[in-house]
Amino acid sequence: MLKAEIFVYLKKSISDPPGIAVLNSLKSLGFENVEKVRMGKYIVVYLNENNIEKAKEEVKLMCEKLLCNPVMEEYKFNISEE
Amino acid sequence: MKFGVVVFPGSNCDSDCYHVIKDVINEHVEYIWHDYDEKLDFDCIILPGGFSYGDYLRAGAIARFSKVMPRIEEFAKNGGLVVGICNGFQILTESHLLPGALIRNKNLKFICSDQYVKVVTNKTPFTNLYKENEVINLPIAHGEGNYVVDEATLQEMIKNEQIILQYCDKEGNINENTNPNGSILNIAGICNKEKNVFGLMPHPERSSEKLLGCEDGKRVFLSIINYLRSR
Numbered sequence: 001m002l003k004a005e006i007f008v009y010l011k012k013s014i015s016d017p018p019g020i021a022v023l024n025s026l027k028s029l030g031f032e033n034v035e036k037v038r039m040g041k042y043i044v045v046y047l048n049e050n051n052i053e054k055a056k057e058e059v060k061l062m063c064e065k066l067l068c069n070p071v072m073e074e075y076k077f078n079i080s081e082e
Numbered sequence: 083m084k085f086g087v088v089v090f091p092g093s094n095c096d097s098d099c100y101h102v103i104k105d106v107i108n109e110h111v112e113y114i115w116h117d118y119d120e121k122l123d124f125d126c127i128i129l130p131g132g133f134s135y136g137d138y139l140r141a142g143a144i145a146r147f148s149k150v151m152p153r154i155e156e157f158a159k160n161g162g163l164v165v166g167i168c169n170g171f172q173i174l175t176e177s178h179l180l181p182g183a184l185i186r187n188k189n190l191k192f193i194c195s196d197q198y199v200k201v202v203t204n205k206t207p208f209t210n211l212y213k214e215n216e217v218i219n220l221p222i223a224h225g226e227g228n229y230v231v232d233e234a235t236l237q238e239m240i241k242n243e244q245i246i247l248q249y250c251d252k253e254g255n256i257n258e259n260t261n262p263n264g265s266i267l268n269i270a271g272i273c274n275k276e277k278n279v280f281g282l283m284p285h286p287e288r289s290s291e292k293l294l295g296c297e298d299g300k301r302v303f304l305s306i307i308n309y310l311r312s313r
Contacts, residue, residue, distance in 0.1 A: 010185070013232070014185065014230055015185075015188070015228075015230075015264070017185070017186045017187065017188050017189070017190050017228070017264065018186060018190060021190055066139070066143065066144075066147070067139070069140055069143065069176065069183055071175070071181075071182060071183040071230075071231075071232075072183040072185060072230055
């Protein structure tokens with residue numbers, strides 16, 4: 001079994017309203033040195049697969065097809081043995 | 083004229099659209115279930131508002147892969163009229179039938195209110211009965227209506243007159259103060275380059291009867307009929 005940890009987050013050029021809200025909240029809590037906050041999604045997919053290269057290809061397809069909207073988002077992922 | 087209203091799990095404005103077409107503008111209308119997988123024999127397809135598939139992952143992202151969607155893509159490619167209202171607009175951007183994407187409102191709130199919008203162009207099948215630059219009042223109700231698009235595509239859209247509706251005030255002023263959700267250029271509604279696919283965040287089906295306080299939205303449906311009859 002392989003475990004893919006996928007991160008989906010907004011492109012740098014897209015404004016991130018939840019990120020700005022959290023930034024303001026952190027500042028109001030006294031974390032004055034916080035410069036910027038960007039929010040995203042963390043998705044874990046368990047694969048019934050042993051071949052890491054094959055899993056990488058498959059997860060890439062999953063991201064491009066469904067998990068990430070390339071108009072506004074980017075993704076990255078790590079694959080490890082579970 | 084034969085209208086079709088698509089029903090996804092979680093659609094909640096399907097009955098409103100059905101009612102307006104059947105009882106207000108007196109045209110033929112049928113519901114289309116989300117797993118309908120045959121050629122669409124309709125004059126106009128409406129993707130209604132709601133929270134299809136619970137808005138999980140992204141609004142419209144999962145509905146995009148419903149069985150009916152390739153049929154709608156085929157229908158649109160053959161010149162059929164498609165209207166996506168609110169969640170329907172989100173589904174159309176996820177399907178790449180319309181450019182751009184809709185992200186969380188700038189103020190993070192679900193906005194439910196009346197909103198003035200300007201009909202920027204009436205040279206479309208959906209707005210031909212409005213005056214150019216007419217200010218109308220339509221209800222909005224959404225959490226993810228903040229329209230984003232890359233600069234190059236935006237310039238193309240401006241050039242092709244694809245921006246149809248912009249948020250404004252009663253006098254028609256379009257600026258940051260009259261922008262409810264943070265959309266680029268106050269965009270409330272757009273169409274594709276071919277002008278047969280229309281997506282908008284406001285709800286014309288909720289403002290098509292005097293009984294509900296306003297009928298400014300009715301002319302969207304009447305424009306469609308006007309276009310189809312003159313074709």
